[in-house]
Amino acid sequence: MTGRQEPYYLCYEGDFGLSGLAEAFALSPAPENARAALGLVTAKLDAYDRETPVDTFDHLSADQRSILGYDTSHDEWGYADDLRHDVRTLVESQLPDEAIRTVWRVAAGGVWDPAAHGMSARDWLRCVEETCAARPPRKIPGRRPAPFSLWDARPPSADEVRDDVVAEIRSCRERPAGSLPSPDTLSALEEVAVHAHPELAFRLFLRALKACSVRIDKERYDRFQALGDRFGHHGFLIDTGLDVAWPPIDTARRDAVWDFGLSRLAGQAHQDWRGSREDIRRAAEGDDIGQTPGSAAAVLLEDALRLLRSALPDAAVSALWYGASDGPRSGDGRDWLRLIADVCRERLREAVPTYRPVVAPARTELADLVLREVRETASTVADKAVSPHWHPVPATEVMDALEHVVTRIDPDLGFRLFLRVLSALQVSLTQERYDRYQAIGELFGYGEYHVSDVDHLVETG
Known part of the structure; x- marks a missing residue:
C-alpha cells in the first residue's frame, strides 16, 4: 500500500496510478513525440480532476466536515499523488532500466516506447512525475471511511502478499504461449513484484493480460479478485477489459454478494x-x-x-x-x-x-x-x-x-x-x-x- 490511509476502492472504481495511465495510452492513438505523450498524462490527470471537484466542501470548516462524516485527520491523496508514488517506486528501485521499459511497453499496449524517442524508461517516468508535481495541490476533505472493511485489521504488507503475486505471474509460463505476454515481460513483472512492490506489479500484470487479450478462466479470475480485495482494489479494476471465460448462466447458483x-x-x-x-x-x-x-x-x-x-x-x-x-x-x-x-x-x-x-x-x-x-x-x-x-x-x-x-x-x-x-x-x-x-x-x-x-x-x- 502507499502512504494513503484509506483503501483504493473508496477513490477509484477502475484502474489508477501508473497502470491507469498505461490504460489511457493503450486506448489512445500513438503520440508522435514526448511532448504529445506528456499531453496524454495531463489529459488523464485533468479527467480525474473533473470527476472529483476540489471545491465541493471548501466552504465547510474542519468541524463541519467532521460532523458530515468526512475524516479530516490526514491529507487526502489524489490521482497525481498515486501516480507519483508508483513512478517513484519504480525509479528508486533496483530494477534494470530495460525491465521498467519492458513492463511499461506491454502495459501501454505498445503505443508508446520512450526508447524509440531517445529516452530511457526512468527518464520517461521522471517526466511523468514532473508533470504531476507541476499541478496545483488538491484540497479534498478526507473521504468517508469504508462501509465495511475488506481487510481483517490492516492492509497486507508487501512481504505477506508478494509470493501470491509472483505465483500468478509465474503460472502464465505454464500455459501455451498463444497471446500471452512474452517470457521477458513475465520476468520483468516478477522483478517489479520482488524488487519494487507487489501491489504495483499486480496492477501492471493485469494490464499486460488485458493488452495481450489473454483469456482467463473463472478460477483464475476469482483468485485475481481475492488478491484485489487484499489490496483494497475495486472489483471493476479486475473486471474492466479482462477477457474471462465465464461459465454458463445458472440461476440455481447463488453467487451474488447482495440481494438479487x-x-x-x-x-x-x-x-x-x-x-x-x-x-x-x-x-x-x-x-x-x-x-x-x-x-x-x-x-x-x-x-x-x-x-x-x-x-x-x-x-x-x-x-x-x-x-x-x-x-x-x-x-x-x-x-x-x-x-x-x-x-x-x-x-x-x-x-x-x-x-x-x-x-x-x-x-x-x-x-x-x-x-x-x-x-x-x-x-x-x-x-x-x-x-x-x-x-x-x-x-x-x-x-x-x-x-x-x-x-x-x-x-x-x-x-x-x-x-x-x-x-x-x-x-x-x-x-x-x-x-x-x-x-x-x-x-x-x-x-x-x-x-x-x-x-x-x-x-x-
Whole structure:
C-alpha cells in the first residue's frame, strides 16, 4: 500500500496510478513525440480532476466536515499523488532500466516506447512525475471511511502478499504461449513484484493480460479478485477489459454478494422511482462482480416467470410488490411482471443470445422453515399497512401473499421478498430472530451481505 490511509476502492472504481495511465495510452492513438505523450498524462490527470471537484466542501470548516462524516485527520491523496508514488517506486528501485521499459511497453499496449524517442524508461517516468508535481495541490476533505472493511485489521504488507503475486505471474509460463505476454515481460513483472512492490506489479500484470487479450478462466479470475480485495482494489479494476471465460448462466447458483432477482428490484424502488423500462433495464444489467454476464437478468426473469405461471391472484401479486418495494405504483398484477420479463429477455438476447430460460426446481424442503418466520411476523403486524400515508396496502394482504409464495411457488423467492417487507413495515427484530434469518440465508446459499440488509431493524440495548 502507499502512504494513503484509506483503501483504493473508496477513490477509484477502475484502474489508477501508473497502470491507469498505461490504460489511457493503450486506448489512445500513438503520440508522435514526448511532448504529445506528456499531453496524454495531463489529459488523464485533468479527467480525474473533473470527476472529483476540489471545491465541493471548501466552504465547510474542519468541524463541519467532521460532523458530515468526512475524516479530516490526514491529507487526502489524489490521482497525481498515486501516480507519483508508483513512478517513484519504480525509479528508486533496483530494477534494470530495460525491465521498467519492458513492463511499461506491454502495459501501454505498445503505443508508446520512450526508447524509440531517445529516452530511457526512468527518464520517461521522471517526466511523468514532473508533470504531476507541476499541478496545483488538491484540497479534498478526507473521504468517508469504508462501509465495511475488506481487510481483517490492516492492509497486507508487501512481504505477506508478494509470493501470491509472483505465483500468478509465474503460472502464465505454464500455459501455451498463444497471446500471452512474452517470457521477458513475465520476468520483468516478477522483478517489479520482488524488487519494487507487489501491489504495483499486480496492477501492471493485469494490464499486460488485458493488452495481450489473454483469456482467463473463472478460477483464475476469482483468485485475481481475492488478491484485489487484499489490496483494497475495486472489483471493476479486475473486471474492466479482462477477457474471462465465464461459465454458463445458472440461476440455481447463488453467487451474488447482495440481494438479487425480483426482491433486489423491489429494493431499488423509492419515491422518485418510475418503474419504467429503463429502471428495469438498469436492474437487469446489474450483474454482480464475478457473475456471468446476463445473470442478473436471468434470475430476475426466473422470479417473474414463477409468479406469472402461478395461481396467485393479480391483487395478491400487486400487494406483494407494493409490500416488498414500498415504492410507487409501477403497474398492477401480471402486467407488471410481463413488463419485467420482456425487459429481461431483451437484455439476455444481447448478452447471451444462446441462453434459453429454464425455471429451476423450487427449494421446497425449506418451505416450513420460512413459513414459520412469515407467520410469526404476520401475527405482529396485523394492524399495520405498507406506505400508510401514500398508497396504503394492509399488511395482512401482503403477509397472505407471502405465505402463498412460500408454500405454493418458491420458498427462496418468498424469503427474499419477506426480508424486503420487514424493512417496508419497519419490523423490530431481536438478535435471535436476525440470527435465524442469517441461518436460513446460508441454507439458501445467499451472499455474505444479503440478509444484512435488515440488520438495522435489530433492537439494541
